[in-house]
Amino acid sequence: MSDATLSAVPRPHEAAPRSALQRIARRNSTIAFLLTLPLILLILGLVVYPFLYAIYLSMLNRRMTRFIGIENFTFLLSRETFWDVVFQSVLFAVSAVLLKALIGFILAHVLHALPAKGQRKWRGMLLVPWVIPPAISTLAWWWLFDPSYSAFNWALAGIGADPVPWLGATGWARFSVILVNVWYGSPFFMIMYLAALKSVPDQLYEAASIDGANGWQKLRHVTFPMMRNIISITVLFSLIVTFANFDIVRILTNGGPQDSTHVFATYAFQVGIQSGDIPLGASVSLFMFPLLAVFAVFTLRGVNKRTKEMA
Numbered sequence: 001m002s003d004a005t006l007s008a009v010p011r012p013h014e015a016a017p018r019s020a021l022q023r024i025a026r027r028n029s030t031i032a033f034l035l036t037l038p039l040i041l042l043i044l045g046l047v048v049y050p051f052l053y054a055i056y057l058s059m060l061n062r063r064m065t066r067f068i069g070i071e072n073f074t075f076l077l078s079r080e081t082f083w084d085v086v087f088q089s090v091l092f093a094v095s096a097v098l099l100k101a102l103i104g105f106i107l108a109h110v111l112h113a114l115p116a117k118g119q120r121k122w123r124g125m126l127l128v129p130w131v132i133p134p135a136i137s138t139l140a141w142w143w144l145f146d147p148s149y150s151a152f153n154w155a156l157a158g159i160g161a162d163p164v165p166w167l168g169a170t171g172w173a174r175f176s177v178i179l180v181n182v183w184y185g186s187p188f189f190m191i192m193y194l195a196a197l198k199s200v201p202d203q204l205y206e207a208a209s210i211d212g213a214n215g216w217q218k219l220r221h222v223t224f225p226m227m228r229n230i231i232s233i234t235v236l237f238s239l240i241v242t243f244a245n246f247d248i249v250r251i252l253t254n255g256g257p258q259d260s261t262h263v264f265a266t267y268a269f270q271v272g273i274q275s276g277d278i279p280l281g282a283s284v285s286l287f288m289f290p291l292l293a294v295f296a297v298f299t300l301r302g303v304n305k306r307t308k309e310m311a
Contacts, residue, residue, distance in 0.1 A: 057282040058280075058282040058283040058286055059072070059279070060279045062276075062279060062280070064279060072279055072282075076283055076284065081259055084259065085259070085262045085263065085264065085267045085284075088174070088260065088262060088263060089262075089264050092177060092178060092242070092245075092263055093239055093242040096178050096181040096185065097235055097242055100188070100189050100238060101189055101234070101235055101238075103189070104186050104187070104188070104189020104192070107186065107190040107194075108190050108191075108193035108197055109197070111190070111194055112197045112198070123194070127187045127190075129183055129184050130185070130187035134247040134248065135251060137180075137184060138247055145166035145176055145252065146167075147165065150163070150164075150166065168257055170258070170260040173256070173257060173260065173261045174261055177252055177253060180252065181242060184248070185238060185241075185242070189238070193227065193230065196226070196227045196230040197223070199226075200227070205218055205222060208222055228306060229303050229307065232299050233299075233303065235299070236295065236296055236299045236300075239295065240292055243263070243288050243291070244288065249261055249262065249265075249266045250269070255267065264284060264288050265285070268282070268284040268285040269281070271284055272284070272285075
């Protein structure tokens with residue numbers, strides 16, 4: 001028998017370690033599944049089941065005694081108030097997320113340029129708005145906007161300016177709820193972008209400096225490409241949370257004036273709980289899903305594409 005034939009024959013001492021490794025791999029997969037099983041069950045119980053139950057409720061009549069298919073959805077699409085809610089929800093979410101991303105990006109760069117000791121102090125102070133529960137901080141903002149005792153209007157009166165109907169006029173009310181959401185959510189973007197900035201190798205900036213790049217060119221050709229995936233994931237997460245926001249609008253304006261600041265969550269609460277039409281309220285809440293699903297698919301596809309290119 002030739003040497004080539006002998007080398008092709010598997011030896012017993014080589015097959016044994018391979019089968020042992022396969023058994024260990026299978027065992028690790030089983031252990032990993034068992035360890036994640038409680039989390040999987042929790043997700044099924046708190047996310048999947050309520051979502052499927054909401055779909056079921058949305059196809060019932062007001063008394064929940066008869067199946068009516070998509071009549072609740074067609075009824076909502078025929079109402080002008082609902083389209084105002086769609087517009088306000090998109091305006092609220094997109095404006096707030098863009099402003100939070102911009103402010104968080106600027107703050108992250110400012111903190112990144114500070115010495116380590118001062119950076120810890122400022123980072124702790126800037127995280128305070130994000131740490132405070134939204135309901136409590138929104139109550140403080142409501143006092144600042146209150147038409148009778150507004151601290152903002154008191155300051156304006158001190159310089160001879162007219163008072164502003166912060167929560168009584170449509171434009172100012174929309175501005176107010178967006179402002180509070182930006183104040184609350186900007187620290188989240190700041191801390192995420194700061195972590196991403198610290199992961200960018202200094203050698204890239206040094207190489208760019210040697211090539212004669214200025215500050216803007218470093219930002220455009222080094223910082224943005226290295227942070228693009230973090231930016232995309234953070235914006236996606238914040239958009240989902242902002243679309244489903246309830247506390248700020250509920251406490252500040254309760255959807256007013258004249259339903260001009262309602263978002264999906266507050267309008268679903270008004271229709272489903274306060275008006276007693278739970279199936280219609282479930283239908284309102286489900287309208288968020290296709291909007292966010294489309295955005296999530298395109299965002300995650302871009303992240304996966306860029307990850308493969310970098311690999």
